[in-house]
Amino acid sequence: NAGVTQTPKFRVLKTGQSMTLLCAQDMNHEYMYWYRQDPGMGLRLIHYSVGEGTTAKGEVPDGYNVSRLKKQNFLLGLESAAPSQTSVYFCASTRTSTLLYEQYFGPGTRLTVT
Amino acid sequence: RKEVEQDPGPFNVPEGATVAFNCTYSNSASQSFFWYRQDCRKEPKLLMSVYSSGNEDGRFTAQLNRASQYISLLIRDSKLSDSATYLCVGPDDKIIFGKGTRLHILP
Numbered sequence: 518n519a520g521v522t523q524t525p526k527f528r529v530l531k532t533g534q535s536m537t538l539l540c541a542q543d544m545n546h547e548y549m550y551w552y553r554q555d556p557g558m559g560l561r562l563i564h565y566s567v568g569e570g571t572t573a574k575g576e577v578p579d580g581y582n583v584s585r586l587k588k589q590n591f592l593l594g595l596e597s598a599a600p601s602q603t604s605v606y607f608c609a610s611t612r613t614s615t616l617l618y619e620q621y622f623g624p625g626t627r628l629t630v631t
Numbered sequence: 632r633k634e635v636e637q638d639p640g641p642f643n644v645p646e647g648a649t650v651a652f653n654c655t656y657s658n659s660a661s662q663s664f665f666w667y668r669q670d671c672r673k674e675p676k677l678l679m680s681v682y683s684s685g686n687e688d689g690r691f692t693a694q695l696n697r698a699s700q701y702i703s704l705l706i707r708d709s710k711l712s713d714s715a716t717y718l719c720v721g722p723d724d725k726i727i728f729g730k731g732t733r734l735h736i737l738p
Contacts, residue, residue, distance in 0.1 A: 560728040575726070
């Protein structure tokens with residue numbers, strides 16, 4: 518099993534550009550999550566999904582959209598990137614229906630917005 | 632008071648020593664937390680779960696003190712490979728990560 522994979526690993530955007538980050542898991546997990554991690558701020562939950570076709574807002578959802586059309590994929594979109602969205606983005610998944618449980622993280626996407 | 636708070640450190644500890652750090656939380660009803668370990672420029676990985684009965688795994692012991700509302704992580708006989716950032720996350724009905732405590736084990 519590959520576990521949780523993220524595409525791309527690195528990206529540089531100009532302000533106003535859009536992009537989509539892809540997260541894929543092959544563990545048949547129900548829950549999937551998107552986080553951002555900034556120096557001194559820790560991991561903050563952006564959006565999450567409790568199953569195919571469902572999404573919910575986390576702690577810092579503004580400026581992001583998500584979709585979960587297939588159980589194994591969770592997409593994070595930035596419609597109009599801003600320098601404040603420069604961060605490391607982590608995707609994670611869990612296998613149970615309990616919100617707080619062991620999370621398996623992807624390797625991260627390092628995004629720079631200039 | 633923030634929901635989950637950690638001392639950012641860094642904790643600089645000689646190899647072989649015992650080190651402990653805490654994570655305080657504000658929701659008195661919380662019953663479960665987790666400790667994750669994150670190496671530099673890597674993703675977090677689960678280290679231990681923490682329930683009311685505590686948890687021990689080899690050199691690592693995690694405990695939940697509900698009266699004082701904190702969870703602790705104790706590392707005995709520390710190794711160089713224990714150098715990392717340790718994140719706590721909880722409470723059980725939310726996903727709030729602490730900012731992490733940096734640990735440096737010195738040779």
